[in-house]
Amino acid sequence: MASKSVSGLFLITICVIVCCVSCFEFEVGGPEGWVVPPANDSKLYNDWASENRFRVGDNIHFKYLKDSVMAVTEAEYKKCNSTRPAFFSNTGNTVYVFNHSGSFYFISGVSGHCEKGQRMIVKVMSSDESESGRGSSPSSSSAASPVAPAELFPVFPASMLVPFVLALAHVVSVSF
Numbered sequence: 001m002a003s004k005s006v007s008g009l010f011l012i013t014i015c016v017i018v019c020c021v022s023c024f025e026f027e028v029g030g031p032e033g034w035v036v037p038p039a040n041d042s043k044l045y046n047d048w049a050s051e052n053r054f055r056v057g058d059n060i061h062f063k064y065l066k067d068s069v070m071a072v073t074e075a076e077y078k079k080c081n082s083t084r085p086a087f088f089s090n091t092g093n094t095v096y097v098f099n100h101s102g103s104f105y106f107i108s109g110v111s112g113h114c115e116k117g118q119r120m121i122v123k124v125m126s127s128d129e130s131e132s133g134r135g136s137s138p139s140s141s142s143a144a145s146p147v148a149p150a151e152l153f154p155v156f157p158a159s160m161l162v163p164f165v166l167a168l169a170h171v172v173s174v175s176f
């Protein structure tokens with residue numbers, strides 16, 4: 001009995017780590033997606049970005065129609081210069097992975113859109129930065145590192161995790 005509940009807990013721990021650490025995906029702009037923001041809300045994307053905590057390994061998802069996403073330098077961002085982007089996509093469904101810490105600059109490649117506020121700065125924390133202040137031992141963003149689920153709660157809203165863990169606990173208790 002004891003070993004069964006221990007292995008159940010272990011499974012839940014693994015699932016939480018795999019689902020929330022290695023595949024955390026941010027949806028840019030919520031339901032509206034990546035669009036020219038309303039005239040009275042031109043800081044929409046930077047406001048959204050500053051409300052989130054991004055870490056190395058996280059993904060960002062841009063959803064849009066007849067538009068594009070470019071990753072550019074800071075100088076290009078400031079000038080809405082889309083002539084030589086480091087990254088370009090116009091598939092309508094773009095996933096970008098943050099492969100290092102620091103600032104990432106995104107603009108729309110459609111003429112005039114960046115100037116109207118369809119641009120965004122994302123600040124990505126290194127694993128060390130994101131762990132500091134939470135009193136935990138350093139851990140990498142690798143899925144293989146042992147991260148206790150409790151350490152994840154400050155990052156992800158509990159409302160997202162609780163139903164998931166409860167459902168999983170139910171499945172596990174039925175199958176054992």
Ligand SMILES: *[C@@H]1O[C@H](CO)[C@@H](O)[C@H](O)[C@H]1NC(C)=O
Binds near residue numbers: 040041
């Ligand atoms: C922008 O204007 C719309 C329509 O007038 C309004 O509903 C919305 O609350 C305004 N947004 C901001 C951020 O002021």
Ligand SMILES: *[C@@H]1O[C@H](CO)[C@@H](O)[C@H](O)[C@H]1NC(C)=O
Binds near residue numbers: 076079081082083084
């Ligand atoms: C835009 O960026 C490119 C490449 O970084 C540069 O060569 C060009 O001079 C820039 N144009 C303007 C108007 O700043």
Ligand SMILES: *[C@@H]1O[C@H](CO)[C@@H](O)[C@H](O)[C@H]1NC(C)=O
Binds near residue numbers: 099100
């Ligand atoms: C991150 O990805 C970009 C674009 O794919 C690449 O040029 C860069 O070298 C990568 N950086 C690291 C630290 O892997």
